[in-house]
Amino acid sequence: MDAMLSPYRVLDLSDEKGQFCGKILGDLGADVIKIEKPGGDDSRKIGPFYHDQEDSEKSLQWFAYNTNKRSITLDLEKVEGRRIFLNLVRKSDFIVESFTPGYLDGLKLSYSDLEKHNKGIILISITPFGQDGPYKNYKAPDIVAWAMGAHAYQVGEPERAPLRMSHHSQSYLHASGQAAVAALLALHHRNNTGDGQYIDVSIQESVLHSTDQQETTGRWDAIRQLRHRGMAWPRTGLTTTSRWKCKDGYVIFVYWFGLSAHYSTPLVELMKEENEIDDFLANFDFAKFDWADATQEIWDKLAEPTQKFFAKRTREQLYNYALTRRIQLFPIQNPSDILDDTQLASRNYWVKLDHPELGDSITYPGPFYKSNETAVRLDRRAPLIGEHNQEIYHQELGITEKRLLELKQQGVI
Amino acid sequence: MTKQILEGVKIADFTWALVGPITTNMFSIFGAEVIKIEGRSRPDSRRIAAPFKDNVPGLNRSANFNTYSLGKKSIALNLANNKGIEIAKRIVKWADVVVENFAGTAMERMGLSYPILKEIKPDIIMLSSSPTGQTGKYPSVRAIGSHLTALSGLQDTAGWPDLEPTGLDSYTDFISPYFNATAILAALDYRRRTGKGQYLDLSQYEDCIHFMAPMILDFTVNHRVNSRLGNKTNNAVPHNAYRCLGDDRWCTIAVFSENEWSSFCDVIGNPSLSNDPRFSTFNNRKENEDELDKIVENWTILRSTEEIMQSMQERGIAAGVVESAEDLVEKDPQIKHRGFFLPIEHPETGVYRAPRSAYILSKATPDVRRAPLLGEHNEYVLKNILSFSDEEIGELLVEGVVE
Numbered sequence: 001m002d003a004m005l006s007p008y009r010v011l012d013l014s015d016e017k018g019q020f021c022g023k024i025l026g027d028l029g030a031d032v033i034k035i036e037k038p039g040g041d042d043s044r045k046i047g048p049f050y051h052d053q054e055d056s057e058k059s060l061q062w063f064a065y066n067t068n069k070r071s072i073t074l075d076l077e078k079v080e081g082r083r084i085f086l087n088l089v090r091k092s093d094f095i096v097e098s099f100t101p102g103y104l105d106g107l108k109l110s111y112s113d114l115e116k117h118n119k120g121i122i123l124i125s126i127t128p129f130g131q132d133g134p135y136k137n138y139k140a141p142d143i144v145a146w147a148m149g150a151h152a153y154q155v156g157e158p159e160r161a162p163l164r165m166s167h168h169s170q171s172y173l174h175a176s177g178q179a180a181v182a183a184l185l186a187l188h189h190r191n192n193t194g195d196g197q198y199i200d201v202s203i204q205e206s207v208l209h210s211t212d213q214q215e216t217t218g219r220w221d222a223i224r225q226l227r228h229r230g231m232a233w234p235r236t237g238l239t240t241t242s243r244w245k246c247k248d249g250y251v252i253f254v255y256w257f258g259l260s261a262h263y264s265t266p267l268v269e270l271m272k273e274e275n276e277i278d279d280f281l282a283n284f285d286f287a288k289f290d291w292a293d294a295t296q297e298i299w300d301k302l303a304e305p306t307q308k309f310f311a312k313r314t315r316e317q318l319y320n321y322a323l324t325r326r327i328q329l330f331p332i333q334n335p336s337d338i339l340d341d342t343q344l345a346s347r348n349y350w351v352k353l354d355h356p357e358l359g360d361s362i363t364y365p366g367p368f369y370k371s372n373e374t375a376v377r378l379d380r381r382a383p384l385i386g387e388h389n390q391e392i393y394h395q396e397l398g399i400t401e402k403r404l405l406e407l408k409q410q411g412v413i
Numbered sequence: 414m415t416k417q418i419l420e421g422v423k424i425a426d427f428t429w430a431l432v433g434p435i436t437t438n439m440f441s442i443f444g445a446e447v448i449k450i451e452g453r454s455r456p457d458s459r460r461i462a463a464p465f466k467d468n469v470p471g472l473n474r475s476a477n478f479n480t481y482s483l484g485k486k487s488i489a490l491n492l493a494n495n496k497g498i499e500i501a502k503r504i505v506k507w508a509d510v511v512v513e514n515f516a517g518t519a520m521e522r523m524g525l526s527y528p529i530l531k532e533i534k535p536d537i538i539m540l541s542s543s544p545t546g547q548t549g550k551y552p553s554v555r556a557i558g559s560h561l562t563a564l565s566g567l568q569d570t571a572g573w574p575d576l577e578p579t580g581l582d583s584y585t586d587f588i589s590p591y592f593n594a595t596a597i598l599a600a601l602d603y604r605r606r607t608g609k610g611q612y613l614d615l616s617q618y619e620d621c622i623h624f625m626a627p628m629i630l631d632f633t634v635n636h637r638v639n640s641r642l643g644n645k646t647n648n649a650v651p652h653n654a655y656r657c658l659g660d661d662r663w664c665t666i667a668v669f670s671e672n673e674w675s676s677f678c679d680v681i682g683n684p685s686l687s688n689d690p691r692f693s694t695f696n697n698r699k700e701n702e703d704e705l706d707k708i709v710e711n712w713t714i715l716r717s718t719e720e721i722m723q724s725m726q727e728r729g730i731a732a733g734v735v736e737s738a739e740d741l742v743e744k745d746p747q748i749k750h751r752g753f754f755l756p757i758e759h760p761e762t763g764v765y766r767a768p769r770s771a772y773i774l775s776k777a778t779p780d781v782r783r784a785p786l787l788g789e790h791n792e793y794v795l796k797n798i799l800s801f802s803d804e805e806i807g808e809l810l811v812e813g814v815v816e
Contacts, residue, residue, distance in 0.1 A: 004599035007606070020623075024591070028599045047647065048631040060634060064626035111775070130773070133750035138726045143644060143652060144733035147665040148745075152654060153737050155571055156579050161654040162663055162735045163579060166570045166642040168627045175771070177591030181439055182772040184598035189418045189776060191605060198775035205753055205771040208741065210587045212431075213768065214462060217754070218476030220738040221765045222464045227738070228661070230580065242559065243568075243577050250577055252563040323551055330560040332568050332578055334640060335632035338622065341564075346549035349619055363633040368592045368620040370546070372527075373611030374603060 001375040003029020008187070009092040011035055011085075012069060013076075016043040016169065017098040017203065018126040019065040020176035025094065025183065026068030027367055029377060033088070033392065034071045038411055040385040046168075050358065056385060057357070061168060063382045067353065067364065071383030072392050073413050076107055081412045085109070087397060090118050094183050098126040101136050111198035121196040122186040126175050130202035140203060142169035149207020150216050158230040175206040238296050240303070243332065246310040250332040251318050253310075255302060261286035266327045271309050281305045339363070353381040389413055417444020418777045422601065425501070425508035426450060426485065427525075429457040431558060431586035432542050432617060433514030434481040436593040441484040442770060442779040448504055448794055449485045452492060453787060453816035460787065466762035473761045473786045482784035483757075483767055488795070489788030489816040496814040498524055503799050505530050509604075510538045510597055517543040517552035527612040536610040538600045542593050546616030556617075558583020565621040566628065572641040579641075585621040592620040650698045651677070653706055654735055655713040657721060663735035664718040666709065666725060671695070676728040681712045742766060757783045791815050 005025060010032040012022035019034075026032040034041070040056045050058035075081040089095065095114070097104060104110050104125075111123045125131060128140030138144075143164045146152050149171065152162035164170070179201045186197050208216070215227040242254045256263040264286040271277040280301050310318065315331035322329040331337065344350065349366040367376045393399045393413065407413045422445040426437045429451070441447040451457050456472055459481065465474040473479075488504075491497040502525070505511055511530060513520055520526055520541065527539050541547055544556035562568045562584045572579035596613050604610055622629065631637045644653045644665075654663045668677050674695075678686045686692055686708070691701040698705055713721055718734045725732035734740060741748055748754065751773070754766040769779045795801040795815065809815040 002603070002607070004596075004603045024595055028595060048627060048635065048637070050634055052635060060630040061627045064630050129747050130751055133747045135726075135747040138722075138733070139729070139731035140733065141649070141667045141669070141731050143646075143654070143665045143667050144731050147654065147663075147735040148733040150736045150738055150741050152663075152665065152735050155581065157573065157576065160573065161644060161656070163571060163573075163644055163654070164665075165567070166645075167639055170624065173624050174587075174591075177588070177595075178771040181591060181594045181598070182770070182774065184595055184602070185418055185443055185777070186774060187602060188422075188598060189774075191602065192416075192418075193776075195776065197777075199772050200775075201772040202751065204747065205751070205768075208753075208768065209771045210584075212477070212582055212587070213480040214459075214464070214475075214477035215582065216738040217742050217766065217768065218480050219464050220742055222466045222474075222476040222762070223468055225464070241577075242580070245577065250563075252560055252568070254559075323554065326555070328555065328557075328560065330556065330563045332563040333566050334569050334638050335566055335625065335629050336638050338564075338566050338625075338629065339632065343545050343549050343551045343554075344619065346551075347546050347616065347619070349622075362630065365622045365626050365629055366619070368615065368623060369596050370548075370614040371600075371611050373609055374600075 003375040003377055005030040008094065009033065010094040010096060011088060011092050012096050014096045014098040014126060015041060016046060016061065016065070017172045018096045018124075018176055018179060019043065020173050021096050021124065021126065021179040021183070022069060023065050023067060024177070024180040027378060029375065030094070032069040033388070034066060034069045034383060035085070036071055036073050036385060038073045038075055038413060040073070044385070063362070064364075066382035068378060068380050069383055070388040070392065071386055072389050073386035075412050076109065078410070078412050080407065080410065082107060082109065084393075084397070084412070086117050089114055089121060092118070092121065093187070094122045094124065096124045096126070096179065096183075101127055101131045115196060119195060120190050122183060122190065122199065123196070124179050124183050124199040124201065126179050126201045126203065128203045130205070131200045140171075142171045145171035145203045145207055149204045149211065151207050151211050154211065154215060154227050154229060156229045158228060162229060170210070171203050171207050174210045175201055175203040178206045178209065238294060238299050240299050244307060244310045246318060247312065247314045249315050251310060251315055251329055252332060253327075253329040255286070257286050257289045257291045263328050266325050267306075267329065270321060270325060270327065271305065274309070276305070276309050278305050351378050353379070355381055357384065386413065417780050418774075419443045419445035422446070422510070423508045424448065424510045424512060425504045427501075427511065427513040427515070427520070430459060430514065431481065431583060432589045432593070433512055434459065435587065435590040436542065436597075437485065437512055438481050438483055439590065439594045439770070440597075441482075442781055443777065444780055447485040448508070448790070448798075449482060449487045449785065450490055450492070450501055450504060451487060451787065453489045454491055454493070456787065466765070471761065476765070479759060479762065479765060479784040480767055484780060484782035485785055486790035486793065487785035487787055488791050491814055491816055492523060494812075494814050496809065496812065500795075500799070500809075500814065501525065502530070502533055504794065505537065506533050507798055508534070508537065509601070510540070512540050512542075512593070512597070514542045516555040517541070517545060517547045519553070531610070534610075536604055536608060538597065538604060538610045538613070540593055540597050540600075540613040540615065542589055542615045542617060544616070545618050547614045558586035561585040561617050561621060564618050566625045567621065570628070570639070570641050573643045574641055585617055588621045588624055589615070589617045645702065650695065650702050651705055651709050653709075655706070655710045657713050657718040658716055659718075662718045664713055664721045665733050665735060666721070667731040673730050674698070677725070677730050680724050680728055680730065681709070683712075755781045757781065759783045761786070788816060
């Protein structure tokens with residue numbers, strides 16, 4: 001059984017800004033070769049690390065976004081390195097890179113150079129602000145990209161600083177997702193015309209697409225109003241919440257009114273059965289009530305018994321009620337909860353990959369799709385530095401063992 | 414006009430809300446013919462979502478709908494009516510791809526499951542993007558983006574450590590479309606090579622966990638449960654958004670290396686700061702981060718965020734304006750230079766600005782056209798695509814099959 005993209009090869013030159021693009025293409029079946037500088041890619045230094053051991057072969061960020069890839073080392077700044085690279089380009093379909101704008105031009109490896117060697121090649125560049133414009137050389141770690149794409153403005157509390165999301169870079173994942181879509185659009189174009197092309201992905205523009213246009217530019221265009229942090233929802237200016245404290249954390253639940261009242265009533269019914277409700281909430285007519293008439297007092301009277309009910313129960317108890325009684329209530333989960341989730345387990349979501357050099361096997365998020373027709377493959381842990389030098393250079397490109405040794409001595413591989 | 418990349422690709426679009434429409438929008442702006450199957454008796458939740466142009470409600474006036482349905486064609490069908498289902502099937506017979514994002518198993522209940530559609534069109538590609546997938550113990554969970562943001566762990570990573578998680582709205586709705594669109598494009602290529610269609614079952618819960626993967630591994634390997642940290646990170650300090658001159662104006666600044674730190678002290682006109690024992694090493698700065706943040710903010714509060722960004726970036730220090738929608742649409746010179754927003758004329762809302770794709774292709778220009786009015790293409794779809802006669806169309810209207 002073939003995978004969807006099994007005929008295609010991707011050369012992945014990118015750092016953490018673009019590695020998820022190659023992973024998506026790899027999960028769809030492409031042969032992805034991660035090309036690292038001799039000694040290994042800098043993104044291998046990003047934590048967290050396996051058993052907290054800071055080591056280029058133990059980055060969990062690297063593990064997460066380089067599964068299904070092979071690795072070779074190659075110095076593109078050496079003439080011989082570029083010669084080998086061009087040989088690979090002739091046998092490949094996509095190249096993903098995230099160097100600063102102009103870097104590949106300086107090496108004579110721009111799109112117009114590469115298409116002379118392979119007119120079907122698709123080159124994808126992922127950079128903070130794109131290849132041109134006044135900010136093209138600006139630096140953008142996640143916190144900056146997230147801010148300049150208008151996401152931070154909306155996240156956080158009104159009286160405190162705008163926020164990014166904690167830990168790894170969300171901005172880069174969005175850019176990689178956009179890049180993967182663009183790569184396959186270009187493949188479609190190539191199927192029709194035989195020509196490859198150049199793709200310029202902007203991380204700032206990707207972040208902007210990760211915000212709800214209803215709340216950002218759409219809101220501005222329609223009613224000249226900005227969405228501020230912590231703005232109540234539904235939007236009234238009242239202090240309300242959709243995130244409720246329970247015994248061991250938080251759950252999400254929203255009261256709806258009018259035509260959507262049926263989302264509110266199952267919880268009220270449950271509270272009645274459990275005899276943990278007051279007269280106001282028990283008799284409240286969600287269908288007749290118009291949220292536009294809401295006052296802080298009404299909201300507080302709805303919220304108080306609800307909060308009491310939640311506070312006595314755990315997330316698991318509440319979620320079990322929700323699943324069996326179709327209440328739209330969900331636990332705010334952390335990684336530990338997610339690993340325990342029944343639905344994910346019953347879909348065999350998790351994949352265990354062997355890391356023989358660690359004498360261990362590690363549980364990973366599984367493939368992102370299920371197909372009735374094509375092979376879905378997630379069977380290769382992220383590669384070690386240059387793990388496939390021999391396999392790719394010798395067996396696939398036919399470079400002799402003697403020559404490989406010379407290249408190694410010259411620091412090319 | 415040159416041929417669009419996806420010209421000739423035909424999509425029967427049963428989607429609603431956000432995940433599905435954003436997915437098919439990625440196709441319509443590159444020339445695919447997307448028929449949006451919707452209804453007047455049960456309109457797409459986005460058509461009734463505020464804000465509306467000038468705060469005047471109307472099915473064709475939602476900023477949200479008009480952004481994510483660019484260039485699609487709309488047929489208003491009553492799918493609660495058997496004849497409506499029959500017409501939907503005829504659209505499927507015409508199509509290459511069916512996309513839907515109802516709760517799991519909903520298409521089956523409507524009589525539009527993959528096995529049935531495959532009989533109508535043997536090489537059809539069908540993609541379902543549901544909250545929890547089509548199989549397993551809980552396949553038909555009804556959930557929206559904010560629920561999935563909670564389930565997938567993303568919600569817990571946003572906010573301050575001393576407060577409840579902060580609002581993220583329906584963040585995951587902007588993640589799942591990448592997975593949907595790449596799967597459909599890959600399936601189109603597979604069909605070109607083999608002649609075979611397929612059924613693709615995507616769970617939004619599952620695909621969004623990929624945006625949590627390093628934290629998932631930190632748990633499966635190190636048994637560590639990470640949570641929200643405000644703006645702090647372990648490899649940079651200062652690393653925060655700082656209040657600037659003006660009303661709710663902020664600038665992000667991130668200092669990673671020792672070189673950047675010494676340039677940073679220069680830029681804020683306080684070179685002696687780098688000799689201050691509280692801040693002399695990375696670890697000391699990390700230890701006294703809150704104190705350092707106060708010193709930084711005492712400097713930023715007197716200056717405009719734009720000026721700070723420029724003076725930092727000129728010295729190789731990462732810094733950026735916390736942009737509002739107004740900044741992006743009206744001011745940001747980078748966005749202007751790249752022509753990111755495209756003005757579109759709409760008969761009910763006047764001109765609005767739609768974003769193009771987040772990428773520029775060297776051999777294709779996105780074909781960004783306005784979103785359709787509800788039922789705008791009833792006649793086109795029924796007559797030109799499905800070859801109904803005027804008389805038959807009249808009957809369908811009278812019977813309320815076409816709305």
